[in-house]
Amino acid sequence: MNDSDRVFVHQFAKLIGGLSVLTVVLILVALAIYRHEPKETNPNAQPQVDARIAPVGAVYAGNTGRAAMQAAAEAASKAAASQVAYGGSTDGKTIYDNLCHSCHTAGIAGAPKLGDKAMWAPRVAQGIDTLVKHAIDGYHGPDGNFMPPKGGNPALTDEQVKAAVTWIVGQAK
Numbered sequence: 149m150n151d152s153d154r155v156f157v158h159q160f161a162k163l164i165g166g167l168s169v170l171t172v173v174l175i176l177v178a179l180a181i182y183r184h185e186p187k188e189t190n191p192n193a194q195p196q197v198d199a200r201i202a203p204v205g206a207v208y209a210g211n212t213g214r215a216a217m218q219a220a221a222e223a224a225s226k227a228a229a230s231q232v233a234y235g236g237s238t239d240g241k242t243i244y245d246n247l248c249h250s251c252h253t254a255g256i257a258g259a260p261k262l263g264d265k266a267m268w269a270p271r272v273a274q275g276i277d278t279l280v281k282h283a284i285d286g287y288h289g290p291d292g293n294f295m296p297p298k299g300g301n302p303a304l305t306d307e308q309v310k311a312a313v314t315w316i317v318g319q320a321k
Contacts (some may be wrong), residue, residue, distance in 0.1 A: 226304060233303035240315020243308055246290065247299045258293025260320075268320035276317060280310045 260267035
């Protein structure tokens with residue numbers, strides 16, 4: 149090997165060594181920068197984990213569970229009943245406009261339509277007290293018609309129901 153070849157190999161070795169050192173320095177700088185960057189997180193990760201580990205079903209506790217469900221339903225019913233509907237208004241038209249019109253305008257579930265004297269005549273013949281009782285307690289007629297208790301709003305007071313029934317019957321006379 150002559151002198152020029154030795155010089156070339158020596159300079160080439162220095163070049164390769166320098167590039168290796170530069171590569172190591174760049175890797176260390178990149179790692180230092182990367183350590184200070186916040187980690188990427190999936191915002192849906194926790195809800196996905198929660199859904200994955202959630203129980204598949206519930207335990208049926210027999211009569212104990214049934215009693216708890218009935219007690220909860222009764223408590224909800226009492227809470228709803230303690231709230232007076234429509235600000236305690238006893239204006240029959242107001243109550244009709246807010247609740248009764250949905251069935252008594254279209255005749256849903258066999259409900260007699262407002263102002264239809266032919267449909268209301270046999271009911272009026274039973275007396276206003278019977279109509280009020282059916283409106284408060286609910287009614288299942290022999291022809292399949294159905295009136296839910298208090299029109300489906302347990303927050304109505306008996307006086308409000310009576311006022312609405314009286315107003316509706318007044319429209320049929």
